[in-house]
Amino acid sequence: NALQHVTGHGKGVLGDDKNFDVRCETSGSPCYLDDVNRKIQTYDAEKQDQNLPGKLIKSSSTTFNEPAGVDAHTYAEKTFDFYKKKFGRNSFDDKGGKLISSVHVGDKWNNAAWDGKQMLYGDGDGKVFTMLSGSLDVVAHELTHAVTENTANLQYWGESGALNESISDIMGATIDSKNWLLGEDIYTPDKSGDALRSLADPPKYKQPDHYKDRYIGFQDNGGVHTNSGINNKAAYLIAAGGTHHQVKVQGIGRDKMSAIYYRALTLYLTPNADFAEMRKAAIESATDLYGANSAEVTAVKKAYDSIGVN
Ligand SMILES: O=C(NO)[C@]12CC[C@H](CC1)C2
Ligand SMILES: [Ca+2]
């Protein structure tokens, strides 16, 4: 009925006004964070992490006083629209799968995750993180884990795990294209100007930016959140250009860079892909899209040379 596609209003985690799609009962009230068009629903887990997804977030009017839910819902819509418009992908599974998010998961949980079926967002402890759905790049990062799982299914340890993480950071930084930082909107709410990760300068936040400096060990699934910096640097250089370890890269822009990685993810990468295979998949994808002797292919080759993946 007509009240399936209503525009809702509310403030996000950072106090900014947002509009988003909601569903209201035929009487006009209550309304729910339920986007019937995109099949995106946002729930309140009420600080527990067992009986998920929790309660569908509702309001007596089209105005929602639930910042964490407003951002989780709005940023899921933005991510959905990016994948649909740019790559023709119909949701994370390319089959119009329903996208469920739960906010207020756990007690001051400093994390967010895709659990294989839905999105989970912690509230943060207010020191390390504020509510984690408040950052578009983080929401896009997590939803890209769902896309990866339904495509290359890069295994979440060692080099394939670092690539899994890197692809999520790359799409996060493409969808939240205001900078090359990850998590800056929600990280350390009392301190401005810092971030969780930087694709432009991974070492700024203790990530390597060359293959010779990769972490080899067992922490964090073999350093998936550390070694992602190496591939992140390559992606940054492909988009923005620059000179790294005496190798000069002519940038081709964020748009073409992300098209190369999406094609690599969906057509060439396999579950146990390592960095050498990532280089080959990116070259193959750039060749398909722009031609064998294109500036785009050259940028990819130079970028991987510059991070020591030859
Ligand atoms: O990189 C991540 N997950 O793989 C993070 C860690 C903190 C932000 C929320 C989830 C990014
Ligand atoms: Ca960002």
Ligand SMILES: [Zn+2]
């Ligand atoms: Zn991740």
